[in-house]
Amino acid sequence: MTTVPSEALRGRPVAPSTGALTPVGLTDVTITGGFWARMQELNATAIIDHAEHWMEKVGWIGNFDAAVEGRLPQDRRGREFSDSDVYKLMEAMAWEIGRTGDADLEHRFNDLVARIQPVQEPDGYLNTMFGRPGQQPRYSDFEWGHELYCFGHLIQAGVARARTHGHDTFVDIALRAADHVCDVFGPGGKEMVCGHPEIETALAELGRHTGERRYLDQARLFLERRGQGLLAEIDFGPEYFQDDVPVREAEVLRGHAVRALYLASGAIDVATETGDPDLLEAVRAQVSRTVASRTYLTGGMGAHHEGESFGQDYELPSDRAYSETCAGVAAVQTAHRLLLADGAAEHADLVERVLYNVVSASPAEDGKAFYYTNTLHQREPGTEPAQDEPSPRAASSLRAPWFAVSCCPTNVARTLSSLGAYVATTDDDGLQLHQYAAGHVRAGVAGGEVEVDVETRYPDDGLVRVRVAATPPGPWTLSLRVPGWAPGAVLRSGGEERDVAPGYASVHREWAVGDVVELEIPLAARWTWPHPEIDALRGQVAVERGPVVYCLESVDLGADVAAAEVVVREAPHDDGTTVRVPVRVRERVGAAWPYRAEPADQAADDVRDVALVPYHRWANRGPSTMRVWMPVAR
Amino acid sequence: MTTVPSEALRGRPVAPSTGALTPVGLTDVTITGGFWARMQELNATAIIDHAEHWMEKVGWIGNFDAAVEGRLPQDRRGREFSDSDVYKLMEAMAWEIGRTGDADLEHRFNDLVARIQPVQEPDGYLNTMFGRPGQQPRYSDFEWGHELYCFGHLIQAGVARARTHGHDTFVDIALRAADHVCDVFGPGGKEMVCGHPEIETALAELGRHTGERRYLDQARLFLERRGQGLLAEIDFGPEYFQDDVPVREAEVLRGHAVRALYLASGAIDVATETGDPDLLEAVRAQVSRTVASRTYLTGGMGAHHEGESFGQDYELPSDRAYSETCAGVAAVQTAHRLLLADGAAEHADLVERVLYNVVSASPAEDGKAFYYTNTLHQREPGTEPAQDEPSPRAASSLRAPWFAVSCCPTNVARTLSSLGAYVATTDDDGLQLHQYAAGHVRAGVAGGEVEVDVETRYPDDGLVRVRVAATPPGPWTLSLRVPGWAPGAVLRSGGEERDVAPGYASVHREWAVGDVVELEIPLAARWTWPHPEIDALRGQVAVERGPVVYCLESVDLGADVAAAEVVVREAPHDDGTTVRVPVRVRERVGAAWPYRAEPADQAADDVRDVALVPYHRWANRGPSTMRVWMPVAR
Known part of the structure; x- marks a missing residue:
């Protein structure tokens, strides 16, 4: 870390050396009031603490102690990628310290560094899951091992620290990890990629920060290797980890949504730094088609639970929306990079939409429970998730304190602590x-x-x-x-x-x-209609107010939302505080067979005004049913 | 097999000792012409041969030889349940021999018996996947091991043989397997159930056939043990294998559709034979609600690719319909058993619907390729599946010759060969x-x-x-x-x-x-409308003619079906040979963002009559897009 530019400490998560726009870092932006100030306060006082508490409780931080004390593999806890969540928490802490100078957090951050540092091996390798006697060997499972993914998050956290504090022990750990990756996977080394992209964007950013060309070259190598079928066959097929087509030949984002978006971010970084307009345009076109035909009204991405993946064009079911919180975080990263590259407002529009309606929807009002997936239609009232143990990841009926796969809370934390950088x-x-x-x-x-x-x-x-x-x-x-x-x-x-x-x-x-x-900006509540090829939304309408998507929740309707039809004759009623729409409640009639010779009957004539709530605030009042898209009364 | 009733050889797959109706076996029913005769001919001349050929080719039959020759585990091929597909093929052969007396098939059947017999161990255990040095121990993985499931199919095949031929070596193998299961899992034995139900209905039927109370008692034991949480936690949750709630307390079929339906069949068998009207009524009510709210127009079941499972009530997306062929086969079995128990015509209606629109949709016109899933909406033209190797199971864009998990072709075969029994x-x-x-x-x-x-x-x-x-x-x-x-x-x-x-x-x-x-029976083509709570079908209409569901295929439209809207002013045009409907082809307009301030425009005025095809015949003319439910032009 010899050549730190003078601008280096201004807290920029992304700092391209070229492009249409230059980002203003989070140390130069102070958010003092309103929605985003409240979210940052929630992050500072609840979310970061909660994530740290849970990762101690379930032993993911303890894995590093177990490594030092020779208790691995027997005392290993969590999934193969749990190290990465500790790094994402540390990235959140680093931005937060840069934003607020919080001394307690600085102390806790350094405590974590002290527990991690001795686990790094002499050649820079660092992972609690692989390589010890009784564990799988290093780099023996590129499809599911997530080793390079973990390094990517370690390096991103290192960059956050370097850009808010300057060189220290933790930055050094990240640099040694990056050097190790280049040693092993560089030219003449292992011709392989990681099943989960992330290392690409991390190495590119470290290259930008240090001026070390080697990191950028390595990022480019990983990128060019993908889509060549280097990864083994898996049940989900090669598109799951974007190994079906070379990045520059793909036409749309596909497969696992978070993987696809992290890869797109890395590709934009590489294209920008290496002056590759064709690659940049390829990714821009992929994202553009994805936004046009594979994105929910909330900005959420991922229409399949199976494989946590994108669906086909216009395949956007509300009730099976996966819309993973992390895909929202990733979409913000991708769109922000495109904004810096070409300066088009549509990218900032998407950042805003996703921040209000995906990232902010994940945490509960108290910051102690989260959505992993963000459905647009809850058919059955949820049951209270386990409070003392991690929940399955895709159980989204009510927010859960922690997940067995818990990428989302720490991803929310690092996004909220760095919000200023998007302003x-x-x-x-x-x-x-x-x-x-x-x-x-x-x-x-x-x-x-x-x-x-x-x-x-x-x-x-x-x-x-x-x-x-x-x-x-x-x-x-x-x-x-x-x-x-x-x-x-x-x-x-x-x-x-x-x-x-x-x-x-x-x-x-x-x-x-x-x-x-x-x-x-005129932001009175408005009706929003779907593209005619979105079959899942035919005959339905939604309500937005400014950048905020609203929804109908059974708590406000006083009935299951399955019975509701909305009457669209005038604009939604908006008194500046509450949005209301006229709703007919249909009598719910079952039938032995749900298909019949005549169209459904007209609903009853009883119409009443019902309050909608911002989607990001739903399910804070106990179990409920909910829908963003409401059937239109005929 | 000492007490074979005189009625025993009449070829009944299901022979309850009590109930509203007594089945007429397939040896007493001759189908001589029309649709079902053609399907039975296809089965006799193509499907059974094809399945046998592929199971030799991919080594699933060879696993038995490898066992005898001491080449296991190293030469083991296929998934943990591949033995069961050999048994399902043998069940199909047994019914077919009973139906036609085919001497060549009798010869091939006995060849298979000769290869399987020496693999059975002295205590009756028989499985090529478990128990040998280097293999997992017997009964060490109840969640995914499928050992009792394989025994179930072996026993069902044995019953088919016993009821069409009488006692022989193969029936003896099945009896020894059943005795083994009772020895190991009976009172005082292992308190466990199999992750995949199937043994229940098989043991009950063997009990009916032999008069051996022990088999029936064992079936009842397995049934009563389910829903107690005996199986370990899996990612899909306990409802995947119906271990969430005791059978008699459940309100609807849920989780993995094939598992749920096989279990329901077993529960009906046990309820009938043990005089348990409460259990029978519980299952009848579960099936009734499932038919009313979790069943596709085709009779297909299973709305989620993830977990191959039922969705929630009225969650029936066309484009993500799983509607596994095997779930169709299982639904026929369940409905047939309810029909025999209570004599209500609705069960026979369902059998008919599923036979025409799921079971018959699976095989291609030449009987050499199959659907594993049966989507109701194909958004993208499929690509030709691999012809020389098994395909992934849920790739349903075009029929595939064989699957890595290939339960469906043999399930179709055993259903078609025993069709007479449903008449x-x-x-x-x-x-x-x-x-x-x-x-x-x-x-x-x-x-x-x-x-x-x-x-x-x-x-x-x-x-x-x-x-x-x-x-x-x-x-x-x-x-x-x-x-x-x-x-x-x-x-x-x-x-x-x-x-x-x-x-x-x-x-x-x-x-x-x-x-x-x-x-x-009046069967001119008719419009069919969906229940108003099926969100995926709002604003859409389907066409049925008699028991046959029709669909719009791009080959007939001359355009992607995404552009089609149907005009519903009079009945569909039906000249007795071809069904046609008036269709508007909308200009397909993309947009940077697929949500907007105004509803979609009216379609163009160009309306033309387009032929529909029976759903079971679609995708026999190359890659295409297809939809069963068509948007209604406003």
């Missing part, structure tokens, strides 16, 4: 605001350092007020994202007001401290 | 015809032996003519099933004509040879 970027011309939260942004533009204060109650209210707090002399451009769902937005600046279309609304001028720009 | 029953009062095919039925009624000839082109034509060919003196009742979908049926007898409602239309009289009863 703003710069380019040669000025500053862009992509996500709206009350707070403060500091960034360098061509002429010098800029600071702005953002005042807003978004997404409760659509007014975003940006006040210049510091500015260099000379003109620069302030750009504000107008979400794709918000035609009719208005921009006010310098006493003028103009309509602004979705995309970026920009003001180019010389600025003075105190100058104000206001963006007014 | 007729008797009771104290007379003869009932449940399924219609041209042929001859011989049966005993109270007064003596009855014979009838059936002339019909059903299901191409709705006229069923029954002519009395032999009759005892004195009155008896002839009952003909009027399918549930056929209001408006007419019965003609003795110069009189009357309307008959769904259920059984009966004529009670003294009969003379030559007397004719005609049932006219």
Whole structure:
């Protein structure tokens, strides 16, 4: 870690050396109020502690102690990838320490480092599951072993530490691991890839941070090797781990959703750093088709429980939506990288949608239980998951404290602690605001350092007020994202007001401290209709308010949502606090055979206004049934 | 096998000692023409040979030779349950020999017996996968080992042989296996059940056949032990193998569909033989709710690929229909047993629906390729499956010659060879015809032996003519099933004509040879609509003609079926040969985001008549897209 650039400590999860936009790191963005401040507070006071507590309780952290004390394999706990969850927690801690300087957390972080460090072997290898007497040998199971995946999360955590604190013991562990990976898998080494992509994006980022070309080359090697059939056959088929087609030849994301999205992120990183516009365009087109035909209204991805995978185009069943929380986290990473690469607002739209409706839906209001999958239709009221032991991963009827495969809570934690990094970027011309939260942004533009204060109650209210707090002399451009769902937005600046279309609304001028720009985003609740080829949604309608997807929950209906049909004659009723829609409750009639000679009868005439709740807040009031897409009364 | 009743050789797969109806065995029913004769011919000339050929090719039969020659475990081929497929083939052969007396098949059957016999151990144990040095010990994996499941199929094949040929070496092997199972798992023995039900119904039938109470008691023991949590935890949860709730306490079929249906069959057998009306009623109610809310229009069962399992009530996605062929075979077995127990026509309706639309859909027209799953909506044209090696089991885009898990072809074979057994029953009062095919039925009624000839082109034509060919003196009742979908049926007898409602239309009289009863079933093509709670089918309609479900295939549309909307103003066009419906082909418009502020546009005005094909005949003309349920044009 000899060449740390001066910008290195600004807390950027992703720092491309080139591209349309330059990210503003989380140490330069302070979120002070509103939705995202509350989520960051929940993360700081509950989620991180909860994840650490559970990983001690179930022994995943203890695996490192067991390694040091020679108690492996007999005392090994958890699945083959459990080390990675400890690293994801540490990444969350690293961002959080960078964001808040929390001394207690710094202490706990260093405690973890002290327990992990002695497990690293002289050649840099580090894994509690493989290589000891009685364990499987190192690198004997690329399909399911997850060794390179674990290294990837270790390296990402190392980069987070390096970018918020600077070089230390933990960063050194990560560097030694990366060197080991390059030694073993570099040119002339093992011609193999990991069944779970992750190492690619991690090595690319470490290469960006250190300036070490070797890491980037290794990331590119892993990427180019994929799709050549190097991995053995598995029941799910090669598309499960994207080994069916070379990355640059694929047309759409497919197979296991998290794997596909991590791989896409790595491919964007490699394409950006190595100047490979064809690869970048291939991945951009894959993501574009995926968003157009394989993405839920929430931004969730993954339509099959089997293989946790994408379905085919327009195959998006609400009741079997897998929409794994981690796929949401991964989609944010992919879309953020595309935004930095090409500057198109659609990527920031997706980041926003996924943050509000997938990532935020996972944790319970107390931050002590999580969704692993995020269904859009709950048919049966859930039963309370086990409180004292891990739950099966895809049991999503109610949020569970922990899972046997518990990638999601730590992924939520590292995303929430680094939220600031998604807010703003710069380019040669000025500053862009992509996500709206009350707070403060500091960034360098061509002429010098800029600071702005953002005042807003978004997404409760659509007014975003940006006040210049510091500015260099000379003109620069302030750009504000107008979400794709918000035609009719208005921009006010310098006493003028103009309509602004979705995309970026920009003001180019010389600025003075105190100058104000206001963006007014219309976000009254609206009906949303599905593409006609989504069979699962035919005859149904949803309600959105701003970036927030709403849902009908049985707690509010006073009946099972299976009986509900919504009447669509005027806009949903929105008093600024609560969204209500007129609902008919159908009499539920069974039949010995569910197919018949006549269409279903008209529903009863009894129509009443029923409150909807933001999807991310559902199932916080006990077991219920729920649906995002509601049948339309004829 | 000391006490073989005189009725024993009449070829009955199921022979309860009590119940509403007594089955007429397949040796007393000759199917001479029409759909079922063609299917039996396909089975006799192609399917059985094909299955035998493949099981030699992939070494599943060779496993028995390898056992004898001491080449196990190193030469073991196939999955842990592959022995059972050899037994299912032998069951098919046994029924076929009973039906046709085919000498070549008798020779091949005995060859197989000669290869299997020496593998049976002195205590009756017989399995090529377990118990030898280097193999897992016997009974060390009840969750996935399938040992009792294999014994179940061996015993069922033995019963088939005993009922078509009488006691021989193979029947003796089955008896020794059954004795072994009772020795090991009887009172005071291993308190365990098999992860895959099947032994229950097999032992019950063997008990019926031999009069040995011990087999029936053992079946009951296995049944009562299930649902107590004796099996270890698996990822799919205990409902996968119905170990979540005791059989008599369950409310609906759930978990793995084949397992659930085999268990239900065993429970009906046990309830019937032990005089347990509560158990019978419990299973009847479970099946009833399953038919009402967890069954596809085809009669197919199983809505999840994950776990090959039932979904929740009304969760019946067309595009992810699993509808395993074997679940169809199992549903026929369950419904037939309920029919014998309570005589309700709805069970025979289900048998008919499943036979036409699931069991018959599996084999290709040449009998050399099969569907394992039976989707109701094919979104992407399939690619040709491997011709020289087994395919993955759930790849259903085109029929495959063989599967790595290949339960379906042999299950189809044993069902087709025993089809005759589903045609007729008797009771104290007379003869009932449940399924219609041209042929001859011989049966005993109270007064003596009855014979009838059936002339019909059903299901191409709705006229069923029954002519009395032999009759005892004195009155008896002839009952003909009027399918549930056929209001408006007419019965003609003795110069009189009357309307008959769904259920059984009966004529009670003294009969003379030559007397004719005609049932006219209206079967012009009709629209069929879904229950309003089946979200996956909202806004869609299907077409049925008689018991046959139709579908729209891209080969006939000349376009991807994704673009089709059907115009429902009059009945489907049915000229007696081809069914056509008016279809609009929508212009297919993509969008960057598949959700929008307005409902989908009206389709273009171009409407044309397009031919539909019987669902069981689809995908015989190369890769295509297909849908059973078609969107209705607004």
